[in-house]
Amino acid sequence: MDKFYLTNAALYQTLVSKFSPAPAPKSATEATKSPRAGITSSDYEVDKLFTSETTTKEIYDTLVEDLVPFAWSGGIGTLFTYGQTGSGKTFTVTGLQKLVAESLIDGSPNGERQVSLTVIDLAGNSAFDLLNARKPVSILEDSSGVTQLAGATEQPILRGRDQMISLLESAASFRRTESTFRNDASSRSHGICRIRITNPATASDGFLYLIDLAGSEAARDIASHGADRMRETREINMSLSVLKDCIRGKAESDLLSSSSLPTSKQKQPYVPIRQSALTKVLKHVFDPTESRSCKTVVIACLNPSLADVGPSKNTLRYAQMLRVHVPTADKMERDLMGGYRKVRV
Numbered sequence: 001m002d003k004f005y006l007t008n009a010a011l012y013q014t015l016v017s018k019f020s021p022a023p024a025p026k027s028a029t030e031a032t033k034s035p036r037a038g039i040t041s042s043d044y045e046v047d048k049l050f051t052s053e054t055t056t057k058e059i060y061d062t063l064v065e066d067l068v069p070f071a072w073s074g075g076i077g078t079l080f081t082y083g084q085t086g087s088g089k090t091f092t093v094t095g096l097q098k099l100v101a102e103s104l105i106d107g108s109p110n111g112e113r114q115v116s117l118t119v120i121d122l123a124g125n126s127a128f129d130l131l132n133a134r135k136p137v138s139i140l141e142d143s144s145g146v147t148q149l150a151g152a153t154e155q156p157i158l159r160g161r162d163q164m165i166s167l168l169e170s171a172a173s174f175r176r177t178e179s180t181f182r183n184d185a186s187s188r189s190h191g192i193c194r195i196r197i198t199n200p201a202t203a204s205d206g207f208l209y210l211i212d213l214a215g216s217e218a219a220r221d222i223a224s225h226g227a228d229r230m231r232e233t234r235e236i237n238m239s240l241s242v243l244k245d246c247i248r249g250k251a252e253s254d255l256l257s258s259s260s261l262p263t264s265k266q267k268q269p270y271v272p273i274r275q276s277a278l279t280k281v282l283k284h285v286f287d288p289t290e291s292r293s294c295k296t297v298v299i300a301c302l303n304p305s306l307a308d309v310g311p312s313k314n315t316l317r318y319a320q321m322l323r324v325h326v327p328t329a330d331k332m333e334r335d336l337m338g339g340y341r342k343v344r345v
């Protein structure tokens with residue numbers, strides 16, 4: 001060994017002489033002034049802000065109440081809860097489902113309607129019936145392009161609010177859960193509750209979709225997952241990304257159709273409905289050719305903990321991308337004529 005050092009001493013000295021000296025350490029005052037040393041903040045735009053003190057009823061009154069008469073009159077009302085695993089999505093959507101059931105059945109909106117309920121769970125491309133002990137459901141498209149959930153129970157609500165609430169509770173008990181780093185009973189699937197509201201006088205349907213999206217997981221929290229869980233997380237992230245593109249595409253398409261531009265000058269935005277099972281199931285929510293009007297609400301849930309700042313920022317970034325600013329008719333026309341059709345969101 002000594003011989004090795006002696007032989008290579010000259011080479012070692014040459015290498016050392018080529019290194020630059022390390023920078024002198026900063027003074028304490030400089031370090032505290034540096035933005036990296038303190039807590040930095042980022043701004044995100046959202047429509048409403050709720051705190052940990054807000055009750056589910058307050059969220060319902062602010063965001064969801066209007067969806068009920070809208071669907072009752074033939075529209076398609078959709079609510080998503082989105083966010084990191086363990087941030088309260090299932091808690092929020094479960095409470096909102098009960099309030100929707102009360103309002104639909106006891107709220108005496110105008111006119112006679114038939115209400116029926118379907119609840120499925122979507123993991124990757126596989127769907128399961130939560131009103132029938134997780135029997136598999138096939139997602140098919142019929143000859144007129146309408147998505148059908150073949151094999152899914154569509155339960156008529158004939159015995160009032162209590163029947164609907166007990167069906168929702170039973171469906172929740174069939175949800176597939178796994179333990180994650182953040183939540184012992186994490187829903188690793190998208191839970192889709194579809195309420196069909198049929199007007200017997202016109203034989204037309206309105207819909208309410210109340211959707212508990214699978215939780216996103218931070219990279220550091222999935223490091224210990226096996227290959228199956230990694231694949232599952234990738235599928236969840238892919239479907240959430242397609243969902244975002246569909247929500248934005250549909251909003252742009254609605255803005256276009258309400259503009260005064262002649263149809264020949266309108267370039268329809270691409271809405272990638274077929275790219276994921278989730279958006280296929282929700283086809284008539286996103287289909288630009290759908291004649292029924294749609295209203296979509298997204299609730300972004302955050303873990304109020306310093307350790308979760310990174311995932312919370314991701315959630316807010318996603319939520320912000322879903323906001324659609326309605327431009328003035330004049331500005332939109334200018335943008336469209338100029339060839340860049342993107343509406344700022």
Ligand SMILES: Nc1ncnc2c1ncn2[C@@H]1O[C@H](COP(=O)(O)OP(=O)(O)OP(=O)(O)O)[C@@H](O)[C@H]1O
Nearest residue numbers: 084085086087088089090091183185186187214215
């Ligand atoms: N607002 C709240 N008040 C009281 N408890 C809450 C609230 N939100 C969530 N919790 C509790 O926190 C835990 C995690 O919530 P929840 O299962 O709803 O999270 P999640 O976002 O659906 O998670 P995942 O994506 O992993 O399924 C649950 O035990 C739930 O009861």
